[in-house]
Amino acid sequence: MSKSAIWCQWTLGAKVFKGHYVNSINEKGRLSIPSKFRDVLSQWDTDHLIITKSLDKCLMAFASEDWEKMERKASSLSTVRKADIIFKRHVMGSAEECQIDSQGRILVPASLRDYADLKKKCLIVGIVDRFEIWDIEIYDAYMKEALKDPESLRTELAELGL
Amino acid sequence: MSKSAIWCQWTLGAKVFKGHYVNSINEKGRLSIPSKFRDVLSQWDTDHLIITKSLDKCLMAFASEDWEKMERKASSLSTVRKADIIFKRHVMGSAEECQIDSQGRILVPASLRDYADLKKKCLIVGIVDRFEIWDIEIYDAYMKEALKDPESLRTELAELGL
DNA sequence: CATATATATGTCAAAAAGTGCCATTTGGTG
DNA sequence: CACCAAATGGCACTTTTTGACATATATATG
Numbered sequence: 001m002s003k004s005a006i007w008c009q010w011t012l013g014a015k016v017f018k019g020h021y022v023n024s025i026n027e028k029g030r031l032s033i034p035s036k037f038r039d040v041l042s043q044w045d046t047d048h049l050i051i052t053k054s055l056d057k058c059l060m061a062f063a064s065e066d067w068e069k070m071e072r073k074a075s076s077l078s079t080v081r082k083a084d085i086i087f088k089r090h091v092m093g094s095a096e097e098c099q100i101d102s103q104g105r106i107l108v109p110a111s112l113r114d115y116a117d118l119k120k121k122c123l124i125v126g127i128v129d130r131f132e133i134w135d136i137e138i139y140d141a142y143m144k145e146a147l148k149d150p151e152s153l154r155t156e157l158a159e160l161g162l
Numbered sequence: 163m164s165k166s167a168i169w170c171q172w173t174l175g176a177k178v179f180k181g182h183y184v185n186s187i188n189e190k191g192r193l194s195i196p197s198k199f200r201d202v203l204s205q206w207d208t209d210h211l212i213i214t215k216s217l218d219k220c221l222m223a224f225a226s227e228d229w230e231k232m233e234r235k236a237s238s239l240s241t242v243r244k245a246d247i248i249f250k251r252h253v254m255g256s257a258e259e260c261q262i263d264s265q266g267r268i269l270v271p272a273s274l275r276d277y278a279d280l281k282k283k284c285l286i287v288g289i290v291d292r293f294e295i296w297d298i299e300i301y302d303a304y305m306k307e308a309l310k311d312p313e314s315l316r317t318e319l320a321e322l323g324l
Numbered sequence: 325c326a327t328a329t330a331t332a333t334g335t336c337a338a339a340a341a342g343t344g345c346c347a348t349t350t351g352g353t354g
Numbered sequence: 355c356a357c358c359a360a361a362t363g364g365c366a367c368t369t370t371t372t373g374a375c376a377t378a379t380a381t382a383t384g
């Protein structure tokens with residue numbers, strides 16, 4: 001499937017994940033999914049998410065349709081090439097299906113909670129076809145670092161036509 | 163059999179092994195299999211696993227159906243080529259059948275336990291048609307090393323369209 | 325061959341983790 | 355300010371995991 005085909009899909013009026021939300025996770029790992037995001041999910045008529053580790057210290061959440069695209073990509077990766085295996089172990093291996101309960105919450109599995117070091121306040125960031133879950137302090141520190149050298153970031157992005 | 167044929171099988175709603183779980187192995191080598199994985203096994207209507215050594219310092223576990231695929235592949239390997247023989251000795255030769263008990267536990271045979279250096283906390287990683295069992299410290303060290311240069315990993319993966 | 329030692333298995337119970345439901349709080353909107 | 359929807363907190367209940375202990379089986383040793 002070409003990239004442009006995917007892109008078309010998003011331009012045809014489909015709802016996408018966007019925006020920043022700060023929600024709290026409790027001691028047992030329950031976290032409310034922002035209602036706007038539940039709206040987005042409802043267009044796939046699904047009440048579950050696939051949650052997995054990002055390469056960054058945060059989690060990624062997908063609707064199952066989009067997760068399957070990831071799986072398809074992963075299945076074409078090598079079983080011996082190092083980068084490929086690392087990706088499969090880390091990203092594919094840690095994926096878990098999470099049911100959204102009647103009050104719009106999920107239980108974030110313990111190992112994922114630990115990985116992203118989710119404490120209390122979580123930042124939920126919509127990124128078109130998926131969203132990320134960060135511990136808010138970690139996110140703040142990360143962005144502070146990322147924006148420390150804004151000029152070279154501008155240069156890189158400008159090269160991409162932005 | 164082509165890769166795409168295998169892939170089709172997974173898209174037809176079959177449950178697959180996925181997710182990271184941290185369980186403890188006791189002094190006698192007993193280890194709980196995550197209940198989600200037992201669900202996956204139940205679709206094959208089986209209560210035993212084939213466990214063997216990975217090329218990495220961890221174990222691999224298969225449902226018997228999928229193990230047979232491995233055996234078929236192995237039987238097509240050369241009897242004289244070095245890599246083939248090593249693979250057969252190491253992976254096929256060390257395979258053991260483990261019964262899941264009424265509480266969902268297996269006894270990990272001593273030789274395999276030693277190989278993977280399983281101490282207390284084990285990480286169990288679902289990888290579609292099999293799962294891996296790691297000592298958690300070894301896994302962390304492995305991933306830390308693997309992710310040490312995240313930028314080049316990102317670059318490599320980006321080249322694959324990820 | 326009898327005995328000691330280690331290894332394996334079965335069962336029980338405590339502890340930890342996950343789930344469902346209801347009540348309260350929060351925050352936005354008219 | 356009153357209303358509504360969204361988010362959170364609390365509690366009871368279920369399932370899963372773990373630890374402990376007793377019994378059984380195997381292996382080694384004198």
